[in-house]
Ligand SMILES: NC(=O)c1ccc[n+]([C@@H]2O[C@H](COP(=O)([O-])OP(=O)(O)OC[C@H]3O[C@@H](n4cnc5c(N)ncnc54)[C@H](O)[C@@H]3O)[C@@H](O)[C@H]2O)c1
């Protein structure tokens with residue numbers, strides 16, 4: 200939203216109500232601009248309530264909390280919690296570690312002296328704040344940074360590692376469930392080396408820590424999947440075991456990593472819809488006077504000095520720690536027993552939020568909806584996710600006690616997804632769908648099987664699987680091409696569907712069998728359920744020609 204000059208004063212349209220700034224300001228987000236706090240205040244932007252430069256300097260030599268994958272959710276949620284702690288005099292600055300492209304560290308974080316502008320969007324309100332919880336930054340693939348990472352990792356006072364590296368960051372197997380070639384190469388290599396795969400990197404860093412005395416440590420995965428801490432532990436242990444089996448490390452090291460009083464892997468659930476940076480928010484910040492809040496790209500991924508998100512947030516962590524940790528519970532985080540985490544996770548990740556998101560992601564992309572909220576204004580799509588939530592998912596939800604599932608799902612369907620201020624693109628959510636399905640749908644299907652519930656009644660779950668298969672063709676419902684979001688199995692899956700053309704007949708069973716029978720994708724072989732046959736029939740309808748996706752969804756849910 201551009202700034203408007205009126206009588207020499209600068210006005211910014213903020214929602215419906217223009218706010219007036221006392222003077223025109225042009226600034227960049229960096230440490231030096233923080234010394235002009237009045238400029239920020241004039242623009243209604245909250246600034247850190249502590250000495251950021253001094254904290255950053257101290258954090259380089261006195262690290263306490265390491266975060267791997269300092270992307271958007273981290274910057275607006277965990278880093279904000281750390282900022283709040285620092286403001287209260289609790290010394291928990293974060294050292295961010297970029298495990299992939301060092302350009303992410305340089306362009307998205309270091310260019311802004313590690314600061315982030317957090318913009319919370321709801322209705323016509325935008326609450327903007329400078330977040331300074333990230334106090335040091337490393338990129339493992341940058342010369343010299345790995346050595347510094349080892350030195351930080353071996354310090355006993357650095358007791359907590361958090362992660363937001365996406366589901367695929369934990370995967371050490373191939374699509375057939377065998378150890379991947381890259382993992383086998385890591386196991387064959389020097390444990391103490393700088394490994395590209397994050398699981399091997401962490402296993403190797405633990406070897407360094409053990410060698411340096413083995414101070415206890417906590418690993419908290421904050422990625423969106425079932426039993427994230429267990430998966431993290433399992434991947435790290437498999438690699439560590441491989442090293443021990445070939446004699447590169449001692450059994451004592453493996454015993455230490457396996458001992459949860461020494462190395463703890465609590466499970467967690469994190470919830471805050473954090474879309475990619477939006478052009479509208481970029482323009483709004485530019486209108487406030489920032490000259491560096493444009494959106495750049497790393498490959499296809501948009502990056503920016505700001506993060507936009509919804510106001511709602513939940514973080515639930517299992518009370519299982521081996522070492523001193525940030526005082527999370529004083530900052531709105533639930534520290535609770537495993538059962539409560541489990542139930543919350545089942546509610547959020549496997550039933551009441553993330554599966555609905557994936558349903559909207561694949562159908563919205565194929566039907567070319569620009570945002571999730573615009574899909575929620577479409578009666579068919581809104582009805583589709585309502586059926587999915589209330590009729591198909593809710594039967595397997597158990598109340599976690601800390602929030603009533605009925606309230607949670609109502610908030611998701613009536614407030615959070617329809618939030619028209621939140622520019623969330625279906626393509627973001629469609630990323631890595633093959634990795635998400637086993638968690639977002641497979642867990643529910645397994646629960647149906649376990650409880651002997653009737654799967655034949657399911658209408659939307661098979662429809663979503665069929666729309667996903669249709670999505671993989673890379674042809675939108677208008678008959679024109681689109682580029683599917685990245686997914687580690689994209690090429691393999693598209694290989695099975697090669698040659699399919701809209702309007703031409705196809706043997707749906709033959710082309711879909713290799714996909715629908717893959718228990719790694721669906722959590723079970725769909726041919727052991729009534730669903731495979733339904734998916735095949737739906738897929739045949741969905742490829743009947745342009746407009747068939749819209750027509751099939753309409754027909755199935757009405
Ligand atoms: N964005 C949200 O709404 C949201 C909400 C709740 C939870 N999460 C969880 O957080 C994760 C990150 O989301 P985000 O929005 O911050 O994404 P992002 O793209 O902004 O950040 C992802 C981070 O992970 C790193 N990464 C990506 N692939 C990796 C790999 N294979 N190995 C190691 N590191 C890798 C990236 O370098 C980056 O630092 C999600 O996958 C999800 O599990 C996101």
Ligand SMILES: O=P(O)(O)OC[C@@H](O)[C@@H](O)[C@H](O)[C@H](O)CO
Nearest residue numbers: 423469470471472473553556628
């Ligand atoms: O972040 P991902 O890629 O695992 O999933 C995409 C979205 O469904 C997800 O990010 C939600 O926005 C989030 O889970 C809300 O808390």
